[in-house]
Amino acid sequence: MTVLLSRRQMLAASGLVVAFSLTSRSVAQLSGGGEGGPGPEIVAPDLPGSLKSHPVLDAWIRIDRKGHATIFTGKAELGQGIASALWQVASEELDLSLAQVEIVTADSGRTPDEGLTAGSHSMQDGGTAIANAAANVRMLLTRAAAARWGVGVKTVDTNGKGSVIAADGRKLSYGVLAAGLNLHVAAIKDAPRRDPARYRTMAHDVPRFDIPAKLTGGEAFVQDMRLPGMLHARVVRGPSFGTELKEADFDAAARMPGVVKIVRDGSFAAVVARTQWQAIAALRFLQEAPWARSAPPLPSLGVAETLMALPAHDIVVLDTHDQVAPAQRRVVARYSRPWLSHGSIGPSCSVTLFKDGELTIWSHSQGIFDVQRSVAQLVGLPAEKVRCIHTQGSGCYGQNGADDVSADAGLIAVAMPGVPIKLQWMREQEFGWEPLGPAMVSELTGILGADGKIVAWKHDVWSNPHNNRPTDAAGYVAGQEITKPYPVPVGKPIPMPEGDGDRNSNPLYALPNMQVLYHFLPQMPLRVSALRSLGAHLNIFSIESMFDELAHACGQDPLAFRLAHMEDPRARAVMIEATTRFGWSKRVRGNGRRGTGMAFARYKNIGAYCAIAMEVEIERETGVVTVRRVQAAVDAGQPASPDGIRNQVEGGIVQSLSWTTRESVTFEPSHRTSFDWSAYPISRFSDVPGEIDVHVLPQSGMPFLGAGETAQGPTAAAFANAIADATGVRLREMPLTPDKLKSALGPI
Amino acid sequence: MGDCTTCHTAGPATPFAGGNPLATPFGTLFSTNITPDVKSGIGNWSAEAFRRAMRDGVSRNGKHLYPALPYEHFTHVTDGDLDALYAFFMTRRAVSTVQPANALYPPLGFRPLLAGWKMLFLHKGVWQPTPARSEQWNRGQYLVEGLGHCGGCHTPRNLLGGEKRSQAYDGGLAEGWVAPAISARSPAARAWTADRLYVYLRTGIDMNHAAAAGPMGPVAHNLARAPDADVRAIAVYVASLMASSPGATVLSAPSIDRSTLAAREFPAGAALFAGGCSGCHGPGAPMMQQGRPALSLGSPLHEDDPRDTIQIILQGLQPPVGAPGPYMPALADNFTDVQVGAIAAYVRACYTDKPGWTNLPKAVAKARKEGNQP
């Protein structure tokens, strides 16, 4: 659904900035969803996906003499299964068996620069590029075969096993054909795609190729790399961002067993030792030194009080005016969420080697092309002398410590030429120094007319920038620590339709008289950056909670109320699918103990559609809420790997429930106090739902839509709606803890 | 306040429905269902019957109750509070259960023996205030002596299992743990002021002492939800009990750390500590950077009995369900009895100036049994 502003104003003097909501899909597809920097230059705007920036086929696909294909993608495997999904896409459109296809992921020395792997853009940009590039290559192969046989190209086909076949049975292998084929040509826009009805690999559940190693101790992560002569490093800092160690005794540390070097540059410091345990011992010794705060104090007030007091640049997201029925009821509510940690299970790690004037960085950053350029700047090398190769780490869910650890490791490597360095951040360093998911607060007003439909809608949201991914040396912690520090970068909002703090603040529903305002807060009390779904978690929580509050206010069924306001047929379809499978019409109605709730979102209004229905059981004695079952329906366009989508959505539901029910970064004015899992608990096996079912709609032939972040917002809202259904209590300040519910329930 | 749920709730789905095993020196008892279920709970109990159970240790059907229900403390509770408790329990969700059979060593299963026990050890009488003392102190005493039943763990018991009133709060045993003295005999190196006790009882940890461990953990989890004024009152009263202990005037003494000496004496323990414990407890560890208390400040290392040090190594510490809080992993499977003993010997030498414990491996084996671990 497209949204147009009804008027535009440029009031630079008053600081009011108007955002243009653009209708053109192609401009909307900024790489990585607008996060990070501007992304690779567009040279072929008419081509689909990332082909816009890399139109030449052999940047994406090479075919060897055996007819085996190597695919080059600029996207990175983060554990979300994208490498396997792209493998399926390539195999399908080339019409090769999976065993004949190999995929190389993001490597600044080998693959196209597709910007970040973020924003749920990998299938939309990367998948689309590979599908089309592969279709182009298959087209060229069939044409070459047809030419050799002197037959019409429409009379030949491919056999799914690496050969082109003629109607009369003649066969030519891809290997033979490719030898005479020039793939150093630009793709064309409309190369024929394979018919979904004949799909051999796409839309099938294919086991991921990276999982077997992870089950059996194979080499799978950057932490598993072992290079000859490699040394182990630990970076030395205070307990959290904005603190510094004072008078650490580096001379004594340098004499500790196994310590090879102490690397220092300004206040940046790292120990390098022969074994990990020796490096850790030296780190712990240095951390006995006292520490002090070197930045302004952390907030002492609550989320809303803190955010609403910060200077704001207001951005109008929506401002529409329509004639409607007179207002009859209004519901006003404020919603919020605290700062959240990415909580990666594996603290960030990087391997680097500076040899013969060239720096190689093995990194699990989502933006290895930015790492290449930015770390080059940090260490004073030309970008061509730096190569960054994506190597898996643990799940990151946004910008965790992965970028900083690569920068830190780059500095160390350059100080020790010829020596491979493995730098491992410690658990407390990951919690203390990584950028956090920003706290956010929203205030919504929904106004109903006499006919039970919404006649006016207002949504104000306050947030720091979510897009602080380093695009040059200044973006790293080390950038401010080195002797010649870079100034702290100024945070900028991501323009709509992607948005950051305002992501998904523009409802997909057809609502009249909408006023949506983003109070962009450039001053960041805590270090923040992108966390999975960015502003969508809080904005969808707000919208979908308000929808239920409005439905309740006029006695309507939450599903019926939503359908009455939703025109988008695919949105309606997932809502109906999820609730039907859930058994919505026969659901437990709030009886004080059990309740049900639903919610919907289309991620960014351009990604995948997701509807969720949830049943909970409340133990009033303790306020503990058990999620008994969850039913989700997802429309991600043509699924490459349906199981991959299910896995991501299930995971998103579990993760969002953890955020929503118990997570909150804690701090005192001087430092972060959530430094380990005891101080920042996340859901454990006893806490996860009884059942989760995710149904993926089989939207054959439709464009890919990104599904990795689609569940975060609806899960939070469905949970709050189910609690309200069960108990009549409406909780709005995340985390929605047992204590908050118990207080709200009052004495029983 | 009375910690009813700690014994009477077996799992989060069945509050107050009993079935929780309680290991005692006399065998294992299972707590009863005190929800208003008529057949398996107390649904057909009158207020009078409830009061009789709490004050006299007699069930509705006339049988004597085992003093696992600490009625020798609850006997001091006022009528008003007992009636409030009754009203509370009768408005809980009724849960139907099957009561597991107790497994007491014979002949202790013979309830009429309890009549004799009560004659010796049940001193009835509703609590009376001491006029010379403040209202807050009196409130504290009422809670501690009555529902709080702190003496149930913190007062030594004789062979018959009755509390030794002449040694009130001089320390006791519970489920394989030592409940330290909270009297003039408190071993705490630094003072337990009322403020520090309040923080400890509320949050489960005090920075001048240690975290609430073993059976004390659930007490702190419950007191986190109790009315603020009541927790303060308890803190005031208990601080007064410890007013003449050796550490009572010591607000901040330097903590003891004799790691070089201790490593020389106990090299095996030192090595195990370095690899297994220093990640949290060693100097420069993240927990220590956050200001958590040094090991020398907690009472377990200062007790003559190594039990608590051993149990905490074996069992660790659990935070409240789903909430942040002090946590320590259970190391029972990582280390053998000899190894746990070596660690205990090392930390005793490193963090205190007390004489070493003896027969540690045997103490560890015993602790595993008493704490119900494999």
Added chain:
Amino acid sequence: MTLTLTVNGRNYAIEAAPTTPLLYVLRDDLSLNAAKYGCGLGQCGACTVQVDGKAVFSCLTPIAALEGRAIRTVEGLGSAEKPSPLQAAFATEQAAQCGYCTAGMIMRAQALLDTTPHPSEAEIRTHMDTNLCRCGTHMRILRAIHRAAGSTPESGA
């Protein structure tokens, strides 16, 4: 100093400080990838291995404690070509997203199946509480453990 460790049925002479936690010896001296560094504090379970049949955190077990004791890691259960029933179940259920927690999960689950071949859903959940997964793969891990035990998950925690 040289210590002898028995890992997956073989003896190894290890030249590392006796205070070194087993995790680092497994990864760096023996090049075994499965056990992972997640916290080093005994809170997340990514480092879980088995010692004498019990699941333990290798990040907190110094090798000084391990002479003469049987250490088992994921590599000792099976390989990609010949996975153990539990590893095969994880593969069938695709019970991994990033996969960083997976090896620890497998060792922890195997310890349960070794003593309780047919655990209930509640038993599995309680037993697995020591191990964290941030990607939210819990449902698949539970299904994989049930599959290996020959049972089906019941709904409800």
